Each structure stands twice: as C-alpha cells, then as structure tokens.
Amino acid sequence: MNLFKNRKALKNTGYYMTEDFPQNILEKRKELQEQARIEREKGNLVKIKYDKLVISKRNKTAVNNKRMLSTSPDNQTIKGAETITQTYKKNKSQTLIRRTSRLSxxxxxxxxxxxxxxxxxxxxxxxxxxxxxxxxxxxxxxxxxxxxxxxxxxxxxxxxxxxxxxxxxxxxxxxxxxxxxxxxxxxxxxxxxxxxxxxxxxxxxxxxxxxxxxxxxxxxxxxxxxxxxxxxxxxxxxxxxxxxxxxxxxxxxxxxxxxxxxxxxxxxxxxxxxxxxxxxxxxxxxxxxxxxxxxxxxxxxxxxxxxxxxxxxxxxxxxxxxxxxSYDTHLKKSRTKFTNYQHNTLTSEEDITKFIEYLNSYISKDQMFAETTIPVQKYYDNLIRIITLSLQNARVAQNPKKGNKIISERTLKLFKRRQYLQKSSNKTRATRNEISALYKLVNKYIKKDYDNYRYKTIEKHLRQTGSTKKAYKELKPNKTWIEELKRGDLTKNNRGDIISIATDFYRDLYNRKEPEDTGHENQNNSSNDNILKRPQIEKMTSSRHLTN
Known part of the structure; x- marks a missing residue:
C-alpha cells in the first residue's frame, strides 16, 4: 500500500504504477463513467471509488478562493426582442491588484x-x-x-x-x-x-x-x-x-x-x-x-x-x-507679488560646478566665439543654445533615469512584442498562437524576475550585515497607514483627527505622574528616569513625527 501511495516518485523515470482491478470491476467502472459525466454537468463533485460512484454537492454558499469572474450588463440587439446570452468576462482592466496587496x-x-x-x-x-x-x-x-x-x-x-x-x-x-x-x-x-x-x-x-x-x-x-x-x-x-x-x-x-x-x-x-x-x-x-x-x-x-x-x-x-x-486649488495671486526673478534650478554646489564645466566645454569647442564679425543677434542665440544644453546635461547628471529594478530587459522585450502582435490586424493562426504563448511566457518570466530580485536583495544584505532584517524591509513594497481611530464612541477617519488623537494619547501617556517614593535611592532613579524620558515626550507629542 505504501509503495502505491508513493507512485508519484516514478514520474519522468519511464516507469509507472496503476491499480489492477478484476474484469467484472472494470466493466462496472466503465458503466459508471457515463453517470459521472452527467453529474459533473449538474455541477456536482464526482469520484469513482473502486466500484461505487461517490457524489457530493457543491456548497453554493461557500466562497471560492479562486477568481470568480463577473459578468457584463445584458447585451441586447437592435431589434429589442432577441437577447444575447450573458457571457463571462476576462479579467477586468481595473482588476489591478494582486491578492498579495502588491501591484503587479x-x-x-x-x-x-x-x-x-x-x-x-x-x-x-x-x-x-x-x-x-x-x-x-x-x-x-x-x-x-x-x-x-x-x-x-x-x-x-x-x-x-x-x-x-x-x-x-x-x-x-x-x-x-x-x-x-x-x-x-x-x-x-x-x-x-x-x-x-x-x-x-x-x-x-x-x-x-x-x-x-x-x-x-x-x-x-x-x-x-x-x-x-x-x-x-x-x-x-x-x-x-x-x-x-x-x-x-x-x-x-x-x-x-x-x-x-x-x-x-x-x-x-x-x-x-x-x-x-x-x-x-x-x-x-x-x-x-x-x-x-x-x-x-x-x-x-x-x-x-x-x-x-x-x-x-x-x-x-x-x-x-x-x-x-481644471480645479483651482489656490486663490488668485495678487499682481503686486509677481516678479521677473528667475529661480536657480541647480540647488547644490556640485550641480553648479557641472554646469560651469559643460558651459566652458561648449564655448571652447565653438569657433563662433573666436570670430569678431558675427552679428550680435546670432551671437546671442548661440549663447542661449549653449547655456540651455549645459543646463540639460547638468540636470540629467543630477537626476539619472531609473530603470525597472525588478523586470528584466528580456521580459520588457516580450511586453513590446506582445503589444505589437495585439495591434496587428488580420491575425493569422500562427500570430494568435504566438500571442497565446507570449501570455504564458510573460507571466513565467515576471515570476522568475521577482524571485531573482528577492534572492539578490537577501544575498546582498547577508554579505553586508549578516542579517536578513534590512533585506525584508527593502523587499516590503509599502508601509501601512492607520485607517481609523476611536475617540470615545466616535470613529474618526480624517487624517487630521487621527494625528490629533494619537498626539493626545502619547502626550497623556508620557506626562502621566508616577507615585512618589520615600527612599533616597528611588528618588535618584526617578530623577534619572525623568531625564531619560524628557526627549521622548518632546518627540512623541510633536505631530510632525507621525508618518500618517
């Protein structure tokens, strides 16, 4: 019996193991196949055990954990008398969130x-x-x-x-x-x-x-x-x-x-x-x-x-x-406050240094600045062009474009290929087969890319610190806000009210007086505790330290 239970271990070995029934039982099981098919069409769960048919009805009140696809509104033809049968949807475009609360x-x-x-x-x-x-x-x-x-x-x-x-x-x-x-x-x-x-x-x-x-x-x-x-x-x-x-x-x-x-x-x-x-x-x-x-x-x-x-x-x-x-979120500004002062978009000394380096490089390479017969307007336009290019290069160095740190280039190319095929008209059978294969391949590669990203992140922190705490913190895609808090019998959802309730709670908690002790040693300990707690009180009672 134990040997038969472990028959799955023979998979991909060229050997297999099946149950051996007497001839009369085989004929009985064949007769039960048709009845099993009818029961399955009714929506029942059916299983043939030896020479008996076991039927169990589905619990319609129970909720299936798999995705249950909803249906669209009834579709009516122009005639009005004929109604098209309701069809089930594919996954909705607004079905955007995975069950893991992580955007795909x-x-x-x-x-x-x-x-x-x-x-x-x-x-x-x-x-x-x-x-x-x-x-x-x-x-x-x-x-x-x-x-x-x-x-x-x-x-x-x-x-x-x-x-x-x-x-x-x-x-x-x-x-x-x-x-x-x-x-x-x-x-x-x-x-x-x-x-x-x-x-x-x-x-x-x-x-x-x-x-x-x-x-x-x-x-x-x-x-x-x-x-x-x-x-x-x-x-x-x-x-x-x-x-x-x-x-x-x-x-x-x-x-x-x-x-x-x-x-x-x-x-x-x-x-x-x-x-x-x-x-x-x-x-x-x-x-x-x-x-x-x-x-x-x-x-x-x-x-x-x-x-x-x-x-x-x-x-x-x-x-x-x-x-x-077009929603006006500010009051109309007074004309007296308008100014022609141009704010500097380069904030740090390093950015300004890079800008000056690019500017000097462009001026030294441009032969127009060495000539004296060029019209003033042309000279001015060229100078504006060089300043603009220098600013653009300094900003690019300041804000390098970030690529996707999880999805690989291979997967992104498959995205583009699938999109190109979907937009093509008059799709052949080969094109439809390729699109179908790309759907499966993209899902497979996304999972593989995320597994690789997770593995590399954990490995990096293990080598640097010998701990996985920072790795799991980096892999966590979000931090959760406080949705609501109670004040008395009322539940508050407003962000301002939540911060106010939390601030009052911690202020009362850290300002609460402890019972006085008569012993000299206890008095010293109490004074030391107050010294240690004072910065905590200042920190916890400040609303700007609350993340949400």
Whole structure:
C-alpha cells in the first residue's frame, strides 16, 4: 500500500504504477463513467471509488478562493426582442491588484505611460480596509469577499499631504476626501452589481451611494463601473446629459439616469464628442458586443475639460476612462507679488560646478566665439543654445533615469512584442498562437524576475550585515497607514483627527505622574528616569513625527 501511495516518485523515470482491478470491476467502472459525466454537468463533485460512484454537492454558499469572474450588463440587439446570452468576462482592466496587496509588475509598466493623478479601482479583490504607502503612490482599498468585488484608489505620491481621509463604506462604494489650501473635493468610486444581480442588491447599492454623497464634500465626483448602458440621450434629459451617447439603453441604464436626475448629477461621458470606436469600455470575448459601462458623474460639470477612453498596454477586455479637470486649488495671486526673478534650478554646489564645466566645454569647442564679425543677434542665440544644453546635461547628471529594478530587459522585450502582435490586424493562426504563448511566457518570466530580485536583495544584505532584517524591509513594497481611530464612541477617519488623537494619547501617556517614593535611592532613579524620558515626550507629542 505504501509503495502505491508513493507512485508519484516514478514520474519522468519511464516507469509507472496503476491499480489492477478484476474484469467484472472494470466493466462496472466503465458503466459508471457515463453517470459521472452527467453529474459533473449538474455541477456536482464526482469520484469513482473502486466500484461505487461517490457524489457530493457543491456548497453554493461557500466562497471560492479562486477568481470568480463577473459578468457584463445584458447585451441586447437592435431589434429589442432577441437577447444575447450573458457571457463571462476576462479579467477586468481595473482588476489591478494582486491578492498579495502588491501591484503587479506588468501593470506598473502599463501605468508608467499614462498621465494620471488619482486612479479609481473596481473589483480589486483585496481583503481588508487599508491604506498602503508605496514608493510612488498611495494605495487605498476595501474588500470583504475573498476573490470577489473590492474597491479602491491609487493616488500619486505628490498628493499625499492632500489626502484628508479614506472611507470604505462597502466593497462596492468608497470615498476619497481631498483637502487643498482653500478648497475641498470628494471622489466616490463605485462598482455596481452586474446584470444578473437581484433588485434588492441594486437598491442596497444605491442606498450606499446615497450615504456616500451625504458624507462627501460640497464638490464631489461619482465614478466607476456602473454596469449600465445609457444609450442615446432623449430630449427631456438635456439637463443631465448632452447629445453624445453610445449604444442602446437597458433597464440599469434607465435607473442610473433617474438617479442622476434626482441628485442633480451630470453624466459627463455624454458631454464630449468622440468617435464610436473611442466610446466603448468593455467588449465580449468574441468581440461581437461592445458596451460603455464606465461613467463619470458630478455636481460640478464645468470643472471637466475632457473625458477619453485609454488603450493601455495591459491584457484585458476592458478599457479605462480618464477625466481631465481644471480645479483651482489656490486663490488668485495678487499682481503686486509677481516678479521677473528667475529661480536657480541647480540647488547644490556640485550641480553648479557641472554646469560651469559643460558651459566652458561648449564655448571652447565653438569657433563662433573666436570670430569678431558675427552679428550680435546670432551671437546671442548661440549663447542661449549653449547655456540651455549645459543646463540639460547638468540636470540629467543630477537626476539619472531609473530603470525597472525588478523586470528584466528580456521580459520588457516580450511586453513590446506582445503589444505589437495585439495591434496587428488580420491575425493569422500562427500570430494568435504566438500571442497565446507570449501570455504564458510573460507571466513565467515576471515570476522568475521577482524571485531573482528577492534572492539578490537577501544575498546582498547577508554579505553586508549578516542579517536578513534590512533585506525584508527593502523587499516590503509599502508601509501601512492607520485607517481609523476611536475617540470615545466616535470613529474618526480624517487624517487630521487621527494625528490629533494619537498626539493626545502619547502626550497623556508620557506626562502621566508616577507615585512618589520615600527612599533616597528611588528618588535618584526617578530623577534619572525623568531625564531619560524628557526627549521622548518632546518627540512623541510633536505631530510632525507621525508618518500618517
């Protein structure tokens, strides 16, 4: 029996071991194969043990930890009477986050070529309610169901100090509050239930959105995957929509329009004229159906200058949309404070020295400065050109371009090759096979690159310090913020309130008086303790030392 249990050890050796059944048992097992196939089609778990068929029904209430792909809104034909069967999606373009709470390296490469400040995420599939500070961005997310749903934001690092608070109301609705010098703005990211969801789920979703609007600032933006099709606007809807719709309206689209009208929200996708090929945000796997299901709504439509669909270098059947807004975060400056003084962009002595070296080198090589018959204007233009080149070279030396320290050049070349093949028209069978192979190869090489990076980092620190503590600190991609703190019975999510609560707590903790001792030795120890604790009190009670 032990020999049979260890039969996997014979793999790739040219030898194998199987069970040997009597003839009557073999015939019985063949008869059970057809019945097993029928039960599997019903969704049951089936296993043939010796001469018996063991059937166990799947637990439908249990949540599968594997990725459960959601579905797109129902697709209707122009005739209206015929409905196309619901098809399952591939991984969404907004399914951007791995379960390890680490942005995939492939996505990082795709986002490098996109200009954005705040990115709304739907169906993140990350568990918990967290705010993570990465090297170049802040990642906020909320999720409760393993492998499903989830909502969040990616905020560029330069807006870190403008984050007033993040609140995940559910795994389908989240709020990001931003505070600027004189103004405030709220962004509500949503992920609506799919077309297969019940009316109760839709009602619950819109009730959560209502609560989000109540908690938001006066100016707010509502955006995300609303899983609805609004189609071509009607004449009586001109207050919230313009003439540039797409597709055919469905029931969920009508519900969205009614909600926008009730809350005086403009559906801004219809405000900007685009070609039909630049309107859809989801397409079916066979490419036959294309729908617009991502929308941006706001009570301040005049802020928006453009809304466009992006084609990112990321394998997906979804396309994100980008809204460009002009939001004045400062008061108008007084004309009396304007000056023609040019600030020096070279901050250190080393940079200035490099600039002077480049400048002298260019002047010595240029023969124009040795001539005396050159017109003044030409002489001046040449001097400006040399100064500009010297500045550019000094800045390049100051800020060397950083490459990807994880992804190898080999993997990046495969990215470009796959993108080139995807954009080609009239794909042959050989081209499709190559694209399929590239998908597998890219995933394999990304994993291998990350393993190599991890191995080299640990090895480097082991050689330098003999410890792995700094290696694991370097490999950790983020540090976690405090999401909320309680003061009495109230829970505070605002960043200012959190810092205030933490500061008060540590001030009280380190200012707390200890019971007096009568002994001379205890008095000396107490005085020494106070001397040691004094700098700690000053350090802990200062709010600027709190990281978040």
């Amino acid at each position: 390296e492939e996505l990082n490469e795709a986002l490098k070529e996109i200009k954005y400040d705040i990115l709304g995420l739907a169906e993140t599939r990350c568990l918990g309610n967290k705010i993570e500070e990465h090297e170049n961005f802040i990642f906020c997310y909320t999720g409760h169901t393993p492998g499903r749903h989830g909502i969040g934001f990616i905020v560029k690092y330069h807006l870190k100090n403008n984050i007033e608070g993040y609140l995940g109301l559910s795994e389908r609705v989240a709020i990001l509050n931003l505070k600027f010098e004189y103004t405030s703005l709220s962004i509500i990211q949503v992920y609506a239930p799919t077309a297969q969801a019940s009316d109760d789920e839709i009602d619950s979703f819109y009730a959560t959105v209502n609560r989000a609007i109540e908690l938001a600032h006066k100016d707010f933006i509502l955006m995300g995957d609303l899983n609805a099709k609004i189609g071509i606007p009607k004449n009586e809807e001109h207050l919230i929509m313009k003439a540039h719709g797409y597709g055919i309206r469905n029931e969920r689209g009508q519900r969205l329009i009614e909600y926008a009208r009730e809350n005086k929200l403009s559906i801004l996708n219809t405000f900007f004229k685009k070609k039909a090929k630049n309107k859809w945000t989801w397409r079916s796997p066979d490419g036959a159906n294309k729908n617009e299901i991502y929308f941006v709504l706001s009570n301040r439509p005049r802020l928006f200058k453009n809304i466009e669909v992006l084609n990112i270098k990321y394998p997906s059947d979804h396309r994100p949309i980008r809204a460009t807004i």
